[in-house]
Amino acid sequence: MNSDSHNASRGPARIIGTDTASLDEAARVILAGGLVAVPTETVYGLAADATNGAAVAAIYTAKGRPAFNPLICHVASLDMAEQYAEFSPLARRLAEDFWPGPLTLVLPRKASCPVSQLATAGLPSIALRVPQHIATLELISRVRRPIAAPSANPSEQLSPTTAAHVMSGLGARIDLIIDGGASHAGVESTIIAPGESGAVLLRPGAIARSEIELFTGPLRAPDAADGVVAPGMLKRHYAPRARLRMDASRRESDEAFLAFGAPPHGVEPTMNLSPSSDLAEAASNLFAMLRALDESHRAIAVQSIPDVDLGEAINDRLRRGTLLSRESGV
Ligand code: TXA
Ligand code: MG
Numbered sequence: 623m624n625s626d627s628h629n630a631s632r633g634p635a636r637i638i639g640t641d642t643a644s645l646d647e648a649a650r651v652i653l654a655g656g657l658v659a660v661p662t663e664t665v666y667g668l669a670a671d672a673t674n675g676a677a678v679a680a681i682y683t684a685k686g687r688p689a690f691n692p693l694i695c696h697v698a699s700l701d702m703a704e705q706y707a708e709f710s711p712l713a714r715r716l717a718e719d720f721w722p723g724p725l726t727l728v729l730p731r732k733a734s735c736p737v738s739q740l741a742t743a744g745l746p747s748i749a750l751r752v753p754q755h756i757a758t759l760e761l762i763s764r765v766r767r768p769i770a771a772p773s774a775n776p777s778e779q780l781s782p783t784t785a786a787h788v789m790s791g792l793g794a795r796i797d798l799i800i801d802g803g804a805s806h807a808g809v810e811s812t813i814i815a816p817g818e819s820g821a822v823l824l825r826p827g828a829i830a831r832s833e834i835e836l837f838t839g840p841l842r843a844p845d846a847a848d849g850v851v852a853p854g855m856l857k858r859h860y861a862p863r864a865r866l867r868m869d870a871s872r873r874e875s876d877e878a879f880l881a882f883g884a885p886p887h888g889v890e891p892t893m894n895l896s897p898s899s900d901l902a903e904a905a906s907n908l909f910a911m912l913r914a915l916d917e918s919h920r921a922i923a924v925q926s927i928p929d930v931d932l933g934e935a936i937n938d939r940l941r942r943g944t945l946l947s948r949e950s951g952v
Pocket of ligand 1: 662664665666667668691692693694724726728742745747748749753771772773774809810811812813824825
């Protein structure tokens, strides 16, 4: 199951305009779990309903070489953003000054936040921004949910700044492209984590450091405690405290068993990532199920998952979890 099969009945993406009927249609497609490329002032984004795990999984599939980096959630206003994250006074000042615009804030995620754990890669934080493009703001207002949107290009290709770029890279794999003209910034948003021990620059981008430092004072580079090594690269991912064992075909007495597909003979799974062996379903359940089992058990055994498509990213995250879990001493 991937986004090719998702839009198989529709053929290649259709390019639509920014009129009311087009935006209504785009909202329906997003709410149905589809993928819509949207214009922003930085680059075109590949948008899906951030609260729908399967739709978020389809973003990773469509881009290829999935890595489950956490995605930016786009909202229509500061009011809307405050439903999903905790804003410190500094965070609120930054939002008031730079939104709508190319500033992304990484903030503590609220417990009530309905965004899929896959979109935030299981982290306790969430990246939010209000893009400066009227069509995309109107789309979010129609959907009334945050939309997750990385740049709308196949992995490792250039970020698109026109609808035609999106069409040539991803046209066969997505549902709709909203043509809102050329993106003028051409580079992605600047990402800031305004923490208690100073604000951290997580990714340089369309707003210059000096403009932000007027509010924050000197921006720090991320260090190990921030879990980020380089722009777009998270060193520390969600890691369970429980000991994690992969490719398990039986269950030890202290273990939860996290199945994928039909469980091994005689093993009663504690949870199943996807009873029908659907990798997109498994991806969308991965972080939420690991968290739940981490609460209830000291050890988690995970059944073998094929190392193809989204399975590659699932196994990569599990492997990191194996290395980072508390019982292995890190
Ligand atoms: O300009 C942009 O920001 C474009 C347009 C489409 O809006 N969007 C974009 O989104 O670049 P995306 O999802 O590709 O950005 C993801 C990056 C991650 O690679 C990571 O650097 C950072 O955002 N990020 C997201 N969530 C994070 C978190 N919880 N903690 C730290 N960094 C995070
Ligand atoms: Mg990109």
